[in-house]
Amino acid sequence: MAAATLKDVAERAGVSIKTVSNVVRGAPRVSDTTRARVLRAVEELGYRPNPSARRLRTGRSGLIALVVPELATPYFAELAHHVRREANLLGLTVLTEESMGDTAEELRPANGVGASLLDGVILSPLRVTPDELASVTDEFPLVLLGERTYGRDRVVADHVLIDNVAAARDVTAHLTGLGRRRIAAIGVDHQGSATSRQRLEGYQRALHAAGLPFDPRLAPRVEEFDRRNGLLAMRSLAALPAAERPDAVFCFSDLLAVGAQRALHEAGLDIPGDVAVAGIDGSEEAGYSTPSLTSVVPDKAAIASLAVKCLAARIRSQAPLPFEVHVAPHWLAARESTVGGRHPVDA
Template sequence: MRARLKDVAERAGVSIKTVSNVVNGHPHVSAATRARVEAAIAELSYRPNLSARNLRSGRSGVVALAVPDLDNPYFAELATHVISAADQRGWTVLVDQTQGDPGKERLVVGGIRSHLIDGLLFSPLALTHRDLTGREDHTPMVLLGERVGRRAPYDHVGIDNVAAARAATLHLAERGRRRIAALGAQRAPSAATARLRLKGYRQALAACGLAADPSLIAHAPAWHRTGGAEAMAALLGPDAPDAVFCFNDALALGALRTLLSRGYRVPEDVMVMGFDDIEDGRFATPSLSTVSPGKALIAESAVSLLADRLAGATDGPREVRVPHRLTPRESSPYGEFP
């Protein structure tokens, strides 16, 4: 028979209220009492009745994560981290893919599923801060990514894309490379992240006294492997780059494939740097240098902000900037190369 709250209280020699306080994480319980209750919970394999708890609180225990594209490994890995962080709070995550479609994104923020969820983590691609400012649904929401950022009246978690792109490009320049290409530029109004990374790339070139050559900027409407392979092919020729900074790892993996199939040696002939630190990059041949944006910390920060709002926090929008980390691997290692 499933253990009840009363059984735990009897085993620990405390009141049912004290057990409830421990289970719900209330701070006003002594360390000795908390340890005794937690030992009883473990011995009896007690599991809280979440359905009853949610019924009493008026909440579903479900939050939503809406991202543009689950085929993009970055978003798939981010979703995994969000699910893990939410699980620590006893939440279930409903994952929604918008494909960057304006209509689907409006449904997400318009409350179409508000009867199912307590809160929303949203990475918009098509909508602007004006679309979100006029939002009528009152479900707590935390924004991810750079499309809207701090311009909307909601909590936001992101990274400094300009600084991260600058560091990636400087790394290549410090390896002695002088014809550094940027792969992944986009012209679409929704391409905020691409514009920020291009800005950081240009800042790094200027800091190194290198001219910004328009022929070394390759566009990729979609940040997938195929787009990277095609854009890299367009860069090759008599004036091929000696390094390429790809705006995400999927593009970089496509670029690697093109370089190797055309007989270029990586890193000797062309160094390659990606962005996102996806798992596939660690197992590529050569392994892919990248910028790690701290996906786990992004997820934990976003879930924490949402928890605060669900707990009743009413202060103004909060901005969390997660630190990035440069991760050189075999495609642009430290050391001397011809």
């Protein structure tokens, strides 16, 4: 069977070939109703643009890359899903890469051999420096995700993030509002990452607002934001004398919190009776853990939408655009691990 063409899609959708081309290219001047009809016809006919022909015709491939530290982390896996969906609405195809926190890997899609095939990159960086980013963004469309580590006086790329300080403050205030007074923090890392620093700051601000002191013994250091490190850190806290043991713990990721819950189970401590547990990431796993995990939920759909639209605008622009910082919303999902009771999963 011959491959479907733009003409085939246009006839199926009842629109002009130019309209189909506009939808496939992600051009903005198409109504939502028409765009949906064209995309439905594209799906039904299995139409696939020819990247080589598109590149010759427009100077663009329609390919972008998403670079995240690790796809095994639920947060990044879920974020990748939203980015792919948003990109599809604009006629873009996403290639997903893992950097594993390596500077060279973070920059490779933008300045490596494959950069000539890409129109732009969405990057969640851990190690890359401002100078290294600036050398890329002068000539290549790039949008950053995650913590803003470069200071307000040096914006070197479009940036989409949540207010980590406010998010950490909100969840810690939730715990103090429940009457918890010895609140631990699991997530202070040895490398001093921006994520760790900002979430620690929000935690400390909430303690101060509640008139509670910061006790460094309740903030054990971790190597990674994963289940194992949450388990080990919580084991050390659970081993403290009863009078010194925390009655709540804020974990700087949901994975740390899941590990902490396991350690509390091993120690025979009740959640939330003895120790309330909260995390941050809003992962799907949080709602299915036992007990279900209270977590700060970053609006991943909004993050993805902002990032993709920023990148698409920069790709299409014929002139340099000023860099912008966009703050996506977050909210607290209070569940069994802090408020007790039974909270059925929305299936």
